Amino acid sequence: MTFQVDELLLRSLTPHVLAILVRRGAGFAAAEDAVQDALVEAIRVWPDDPPRDPKGWLITAAWRKFLDATKAETARRRREDAVEEEPPPGPASGVDDTLQLYFLCAHPSLTPSSAVALTLRAVGGLTTRQIARAYLVPEATMAQRISRAKRTVSGVRFDRPGDVGTVLRVLYLVFNEGYSGDVDLAAEAIRLTRQLAAAIDHPEVAGLLALMLLHHARRAARTAPDGSLVPLADQDRSRWDTGLIAEGIEILQAALARDRLGEFQAQAAIAALHADALTAEETDWVQIVEWYDELVQLTDSPVVRLNRAVAVSEADGPRAGLKALAELDDSLPRYTAVAAYLHERDGDPVTAARLYAEAAHKAPTLAERDHLTRQAARLNASLRL
């Protein structure tokens, strides 16, 4: 019987091992390469020869890879610089170092796509190939993106705390904008956010984790068997994961109790109110509008105002929603889709059908375009009756 490699365990060890190498004096880029090589070796060797101490095994293997690479490099350059063979042992806890890795991989000097790729590799322990597949680009392109990102942050001091906000934005992107390939990016984003929440006590980290859990809970109900989108109001709520909802709400309540509100907590609060309703009709739209008002205060984002207009129409009627919509710029993404919905609710199917068709034309994703086209078709068919 061969030992099944626990890939999640392996990946959860990645940031600790990487941090230890960096603390021993390896440069970040070289250390990161060495850890990748060690991970690949672990996957190859462990099934036949499982280690007693996986973390110790990885540290030893990664350090050896680092020394080999450094020696090769040194030989190539014919340099005589001695490499320290016996490193001082690092402290046992890797928690703070993990946090530093998050900051480094989300450094503001990186573009969003580079920060996402570097975080998934250096903190998440995914291979370049897995990341490339998840984002539908060639492996060579992803390899270059990652090595450029490593060069970009090579001069960044590893011992300075960074801005948690930049890390949260990267994790939010991983959760919200990916494809469903071999790697489950949503689950990976949750895993990385949990790990971050364990390393730092911050209400917005908790808020983002709650937000992800509350949305992940609805995943099974979000798409029909044919892959089409199911809007929130039409979802089969019995398919929502009540365990994830309970956990998300508990984390959110603990964060809110600390009275340091931020945008992720406010977004999670809205998701929690949706999750709390047994039927779409029972949704507490009045409270949702209040949370949108908080979010507008926090972010002043036009997208938030657009979503708020929908909530206002549910709370105070479509006329109030249309009034809120009229104050917004009609070039906003999804503005026309919202306008179509509000006109339909206002009892004007002719305008709504026209706007749905127009919104379908402008839709930023295929699933949304198909959904909006169906809405237009449904109204047009009912108008012919």
Next chain:
Amino acid sequence: MAKYLLLKHYRGAPAAVNDVPMEKWTPEEITAHIQYMADFATRLQETGEFVDERALGPDGTWVRYDGEGRPPVTDGPFAETKDLIAGWMVIDVDSYERALELAAELSAAPGAGGKPIHEWLELRPIFTAPPTITE
């Protein structure tokens, strides 16, 4: 993070600024042009923005279903078809502005007299997966 398709047309695009057909360039100008295109793709690979690149033959065939048990009906190629795609490049970039910048760089490929062609390229967004968080 968004993917864009850069479409190059044989026909159908507005006239380029340096609009001389390729067969009237010097061989050196053709070599320089091809080198520029290859260098551009290499640079995009290095920046981690390259996804795909293909060139298409000009002779397209129109095909349609003709009913159960019948062979497909074909027609063409039509010399007069007004829009003819020559090839494409797919890029994965952080913003629309970056996509425009890269398209402009590609459009600056040298042509007759070694001067930039200023060719019109068509930039089209590729649909992404829908975001998870919508409300």
